[in-house]
Amino acid sequence: MTAAAIAVSKPKRKFKLTKRVFSYPYVLFMLLFVVIPLVMILVNAFLDSDNTLTLDNFADFFTDKSSLIILANSLLVGVITTAICLIIGYPLSYILSKMPSGRVLVLFYVLPMWVNFLIRTLATKAIFIAIDVPLGMGTVIFGMVYNYLPFMILPLHTTLSSIDRSYIEAAQDLGADSSTVFLKTVLPLSVSGIISGITMVFIPTISTFAISQLLSNGKIFLFGDSIQMKFEQGLYGVGSIMSLVMLAFVLVSNFIINRAGRKSGLSVGRSLW
Amino acid sequence: MKKKALVILALIVVCALAPALAACNTSGGGIVSGGADTLVIYNWEDYIDTGILDEFAAYYREVTGRKLDITYSTFDTNETMLTQVMRGETAVDVVCPSEYAIEKLMRAGLLANQKELAEKFSKDYPGAFDNMSDSTHSGNINATVLGKIGETFGAMEIGGKVLDMRDYMVPYMWGTLGLLYNTKVISEKELEEYGWGMLWNESDNPELENMILMKDSVRDSFAAVVFYMEEYDLLPDEVSETYGKPFDELTVNELINCTDAPLVAKAEELLTSQRERISGYEVDFGKDDMINEIVYLDLAWSGDALWAVEESEYYEDTDTYQLGYYVPEKSNIWYDGWAVLKNSDSKLAAMMFIDYMCSPEAGARNSGYIGYTSAVDQELMRYDNGAAQALLDVEYLWYANEEECSVWTDADGQLAFHFEWVEGEGYWLDLFGREIEPDESALTPLSLQTDEEGYYLLPADIAAHLPEGMDSYPLDEDYIVCPDSISLFYDDEGRYPEITENLGVMQDYGAANEAVVNMWQRAKAGGGVPAxxxxxxxxxxxxxxxxxxxxxxxxxxxxxxxxxxxxxxxxxxxxxxxxxxxxx
Known part of the structure; x- marks a missing residue:
């Protein structure tokens, strides 16, 4: 993002001031709706119900076995959903990127996103009930994969279809067979897409609450559900701690994913999201 | 009542429409500043016939000569309301939360004493506050409900003073917690035998396995599990710390409000074991799932349950509905009430509004519109013209048809209606739907005039047939309202249960809230990572x-x-x- 910004700002120096003015609404928006809520959560985390400073909320959370189990469940569901999305999404994007009509076909995967995800989830639930599938962990993971698959396919497709064909041709000229071409050329070149996809899927899945609630009749209780319940019951302190823990996980996973990306020579690819 | 999914949807829509709404608000605000009185009402979602608001504004203008601008906003849980009001984030004049939330507001010293306000305002507007209730008189409000409130909240010690909640709120709707069941799968005998144990499938009905829905609400589920313990002798053997006597000697009211550690631990154990046997937890889709027979048993509030029964299929051959509502012997009685905030600037309008909501007509309209039981005395509503009209509009009442019933007069000239829905099981009702047992030998058939569709027209000499002390037929002008429909509405035990010792009022958990919530979370999440x-x-x-x-x-x-x-x-x-x- 910064690289792009510099690239744009260099040639037209005259309008520098105007441009900065244009960014003010966004900065204001970020302040109001991102920074201030975060600060409020941070403050709440250290307050008890009588608004006095305390660290009890941390103790409450980290000594409560059930909260930690719920967190582990959420992380596992997140990992599984992301893995399934990748296993389904990568071959699909690969095939689509090779097809001339791929761009149009990708639209079909994006199309469902135009319908509100709650409506889609409720519809999924109705289908499961109609075909007598018992609601539970299986249906929750299905719902997650169904909802987040487009977020995996889109970056993958963009990366894969933007790979220069000449790299592949060069590899073939040098005698690589199709699997070697894939492993040594296509896969490394698409790592940026994989990373964007994983980020786009894993981070939302560990924090969802609506999908798990609806598709399991509330029997699967994930971290997002727990946070929602804490806030609903007026336990703002613990709820804030849990939000912070969630935030920490998002940051850590982002960091790890990015690290992994840089390590495997990401310099060829571009960051997509 | 709590339509979580819908709320989320609504939120998304609201976010999308936020700029437009903001524009609306500011234009509205411009008018408000033009000298009119304002009233901000903060109520549950879908909990009022909104048409009444405009009528109240007209009534207010008539009485006080001033224009009134009403802002009506809603909340989806008591906790949302509490946050908004207690943190002072919203300037509100009137709220309508549940009993325990009113308790919290009272303890926080946020509510105005309505009895004092009524006395003060009555000097200028005599008679304008006669419908509403306080600790000394019940007005139009059901006295038994008020008595029940007084039992629990009649003497609250707050800040060194003893306060009566009835001076700080007027009940609006009330009801019970019970079981909504499918009549084909569960028999009434089973319900009577197993009571709350049905939620744990104690009857071992194979059809019920994984076909039970629990409420996704801490307070209601905790109440249900405590009653279940009481029924099946599962209460801890220890002595309750709070009350100083063994758990099995506690009264219903004490039991339902007990949050002692052994009881909470036992509740967790039972709720965790229940998790394996039920379909899941719901707050908003239970009614639909029951009607569509996706599940067969649901823990439900009376208003929701009655609505679902009404919507469910009716089997003519047995005169039964697909769904039924059963309140086990011991249960919870809840109510929502109107309260005026202490820092309100429009206390007069707020008090007049509360009084307006206590008229039989408003009671019937709201009750008919949302399906819950109004706290207005049902005997007043039964004889009230406006109430009957309101219920006719929403089809809770209908006109008497010659196919349904025959009309007779007894020795005193009173009308008697004979109904026979199922062969051989006839019964008699009087003009107002009360069951009577007339001396059948003294009855003479009366051939009332009917219109072309068979509806009985009101006879011209109706005054001669009315009970003593009544000079006109108050229900409708041209037709006779079917007495059976009146009876079905007012004598429904689900809608108007008998209020006894066995119904307990739930208080705020206070400091124990977090412990109970954590218990509920553990019970719902089950133990460990699923295999x-x-x-x-x-x-x-x-x-x-x-x-x-x-x-x-x-x-x-x-x-x-x-x-x-x-x-x-x-x-x-x-x-x-x-x-x-x-x-x-």
Whole structure:
């Protein structure tokens, strides 16, 4: 993002001031709706119900076995959903990127996103009930994969279809067979897409609450559900701690994913999201 | 009542429309500043016939001569309301929360004493506050409900003073907690025998296994599990710390408000064991799932349950509905009430509004519109013209038809209606739907005039047939309202249960709230990571492993015949293995 910004700002120096003015609404928006809520959560985390400073909320959370189990469940569901999305999404994007009509076909995967995800989830639930599938962990993971698959396919497709064909041709000229071409050329070149996809899927899945609630009749209780319940019951302190823990996980996973990306020579690819 | 999914949807819509709404608000605000009085009402969602608001504004203008601008906003849980009001984030004049939330507001010293306000305002507007109730008179409000409130909240010690909640709120709607069941799967006998145990499928009905829905609400589920313990002698053997006597000697009211550690621990154990036997937890889709027979039993509030029964299929041959509502012997009685905030600037309008909501007509309209039981005395509503009209509009009442019933007069000239829905099981009702047992030999058939569709027209000499002390038929002008429909509405035990010792009022959990919420979370989450998750992860790893293995085998096969194997091949495979993100 910064690289792009510099690239744009260099040639037209005259309008520098105007441009900065244009960014003010966004900065204001970020302040109001991102920074201030975060600060409020941070403050709440250290307050008890009588608004006095305390660290009890941390103790409450980290000594409560059930909260930690719920967190582990959420992380596992997140990992599984992301893995399934990748296993389904990568071959699909690969095939689509090779097809001339791929761009149009990708639209079909994006199309469902135009319908509100709650409506889609409720519809999924109705289908499961109609075909007598018992609601539970299986249906929750299905719902997650169904909802987040487009977020995996889109970056993958963009990366894969933007790979220069000449790299592949060069590899073939040098005698690589199709699997070697894939492993040594296509896969490394698409790592940026994989990373964007994983980020786009894993981070939302560990924090969802609506999908798990609806598709399991509330029997699967994930971290997002727990946070929602804490806030609903007026336990703002613990709820804030849990939000912070969630935030920490998002940051850590982002960091790890990015690290992994840089390590495997990401310099060829571009960051997509 | 709590339509969570819908709320989320609504939120999304609201976010999308926020700019437009903001514009509306500011234009509205402009008018408000033009000298009119304002009233901000903060109520549950879908909890009022909104048409009444405009009528109240007109009534207010008539009485006070001033214009009134009403802002009506809603909340979806008591906790949302509490946050808004207690943190002072919203300037509100009137709120309508549940009993325990009113208790919290009172303890926080946020509510105005309505009795004092009524006395003060009555000087200028005599008679304008006669409908509403306080601790000394019940007005139009059901006196038994008020008595029940007084039992629990009649003497609250707050800040050194003893306060009566009835001076700080006027009940609006009330009801019970009970079981909504499918009449084809569960018999009434089963319900009477097993009571709350039905939620744990104590009757071992194979059809009920995994077909039960629990409320996704801490307070209601805790109440249900405590009653279940009481019924099945599962209460802890210890002595209750709070009350100083054994758990099994506690009254219903004490039991339902007890949050002693042993009781909460036992509740957790039972709720966790229940988790394996039920379909899930709901707050908003239970009614629909019951009607669509996705589940057969649901823990429900009376208003929701009655609505569902009304919507469910009716079997003519047995005169039964597909769904039924059953309140076990011991249960919870809840109510929502109107309260005026202390810092309100429009206390007069707020008080007049509350009084307006206590008229029989408003009671019937709201009750008919939302399906819950109004706290207005049902005997007043039964004889009130406006109330009857309101219920006719929403089809809770209908006109008497000659196909349904025959009309007779007894020795005193009173009308008697004979109904026979099921062959051989006839019964008699008077003009107002009360069951009577007339001396059948003294009855003479009366041939009332009917219109072309068979509806009985009101006879011109109706005054002669009315009970003593009544000079006109108050229900409708031209037709007779079917007495059976009146009876069905006002004598429904689900809608108007008998209020006895066995119904307990729930108080705020106070400091124990967090412990109970945590218990509920543990019960709902079940113990440990589900095995299915590990299997799922294992399957994925196996799948990835299989692909890698396939690649290695292929490489190995390829390498051998060629003999010119490139030494770089094996490390490259390891490289990709390390870079495979799905396995990390």
């Amino acid at each position: 299915s998750l590990w299997w799922c992860l294992f399957a994925i790893l196996l799948f990835v492993g299989a692909i890698l293995a396939a690649y290695f085998i292929k490489e190995a096969l390829k390498v051998r015949p060629r003999r010119t194997a490139k030494s770089s091949e094996p490390p490259s495979a390891e490289d990709t293995d390390g870079g495979e993100p799905s396995s990390s």
